[in-house]
Amino acid sequence: MGACRFESPAWCFLVVLLLVVGIVDYCERRQTRTSLLFSTTFEFEKIPQSCAGRFKKFLPFLLYLGSLLLIVALAKPQIGVRESRIVGNGISIVMCVDRSGSMAAEDFKIDGIPVDRLKAVKKVFREFVLGSKDFKGRTDDLVALITFGGYVDSCCPLTLDHNSLLELLEKVKTPVPLYDRNGNVIRTQVLDEESGTAIGDALAAAVDMVKDSSNKTKIVVLLSDGAQTAGVLSPEEGIKIAKAFGVKVYTIGVGTNGLVPFPTYLPSGQTQMTMQRLEFDSATLQTIAQATGGLYFYADDVDSLTRVYEEIDNLERSRFDAGSYANYRDVYGWFAFLGICLLTMYTLLINTRFRSFP
Numbered sequence: 001m002g003a004c005r006f007e008s009p010a011w012c013f014l015v016v017l018l019l020v021v022g023i024v025d026y027c028e029r030r031q032t033r034t035s036l037l038f039s040t041t042f043e044f045e046k047i048p049q050s051c052a053g054r055f056k057k058f059l060p061f062l063l064y065l066g067s068l069l070l071i072v073a074l075a076k077p078q079i080g081v082r083e084s085r086i087v088g089n090g091i092s093i094v095m096c097v098d099r100s101g102s103m104a105a106e107d108f109k110i111d112g113i114p115v116d117r118l119k120a121v122k123k124v125f126r127e128f129v130l131g132s133k134d135f136k137g138r139t140d141d142l143v144a145l146i147t148f149g150g151y152v153d154s155c156c157p158l159t160l161d162h163n164s165l166l167e168l169l170e171k172v173k174t175p176v177p178l179y180d181r182n183g184n185v186i187r188t189q190v191l192d193e194e195s196g197t198a199i200g201d202a203l204a205a206a207v208d209m210v211k212d213s214s215n216k217t218k219i220v221v222l223l224s225d226g227a228q229t230a231g232v233l234s235p236e237e238g239i240k241i242a243k244a245f246g247v248k249v250y251t252i253g254v255g256t257n258g259l260v261p262f263p264t265y266l267p268s269g270q271t272q273m274t275m276q277r278l279e280f281d282s283a284t285l286q287t288i289a290q291a292t293g294g295l296y297f298y299a300d301d302v303d304s305l306t307r308v309y310e311e312i313d314n315l316e317r318s319r320f321d322a323g324s325y326a327n328y329r330d331v332y333g334w335f336a337f338l339g340i341c342l343l344t345m346y347t348l349l350i351n352t353r354f355r356s357f358p
Contacts, residue, residue: 063342063343091215092141110302128312140160144165150192152201197228218246221251224285225255
């Protein structure tokens with residue numbers, strides 16, 4: 001919204017002085033009128049009043065208006081735009097998303113079309129943050145993003161810029177094999193590491209990202225479809241870190257236990273779907289949630305995943321002040337210019353066209 005202010009408002013006291021001078025001057029002008037004695041003024045009433053005669057009575061207004069504008073200029077008026085966010089309710093939340101190789105399994109559907117687990121998670125995550133018919137949106141929440149497979153990637157710190165956050169989410173991919181010109185897989189060790197699941201490391205990184213937030217409520221939502229197969233820290237060590245900093249962890253197990261469609265990448269660049277058996281460690285996810293005061297959820301399709309996020313959407317919120325700011329610019333130059341113009345015009349007129357003698 002627009003805002004205005006005076007940088008040096010003390011000069012405004014001169015307005016009162018100018019008003020007093022104006023009143024005294026007006027009274028004196030009324031009392032000291034030059035007059036001539038005539039037997040009758042009938043003939044004078046027939047003489048039309050000239051434009052100059054009409055304008056002369058307004059000459060004092062040029063003097064006082066010009067003086068007023070100079071006083072305003074001395075007070076240094078400024079205009080600007082003030083932006084503020086009202087006091088609201090929000091939380092600090094780190095979304096911790098599994099991007100291991102098993103997230104490529106296509107046992108989810110969006111509008112009847114099979115999609116991989118990661119794509120389904122992205123869709124619901126986006127609606128959860130921005131809002132949709134199922135979600136109110138997290139406008140006032142500080143949201144961060146961490147992804148993990150065999151190692152952890154801190155994609156985005158806590159931010160209110162949710163559009164940038166979601167742009168980074170779209171770049172998250174599951175690991176795929178690379179082939180040389182002979183059709184042999186290269187960098188197999190890196191591929192194996194990226195395909196693992198480092199739940200303990202991911203939990204510790206998420207807590208480290210949210211622990212210093214000024215918001216009272218600090219949440220980690222850890223979503224995974226596998227068991228701990230990589231990383232330095234165990235899930236138990238991650239739990240200790242979360243409890244030490246009072247961070248509540250909500251865990252979500254996604255996917256179908258058992259045989260699921262899984263892509264096999266061919267040297268030709270094509271993808272062949274095969275049935276593979278996948279399982280995840282729900283017991284570990286339940287332990288993490290219970291030990292930190294959170295809840296454990298399970299989702300095996302998009303609808304159930306949406307319901308999980310709907311429940312998380314109703315989390316406790318804490319009050320915060322997001323603050324306000326204003327950007328001002330000086331405009332006293334315009335007042336000074338107009339004031340000087342009016343006073344110059346007054347001086348010229350009373351010494352030329354409207355000059356009078358006693």
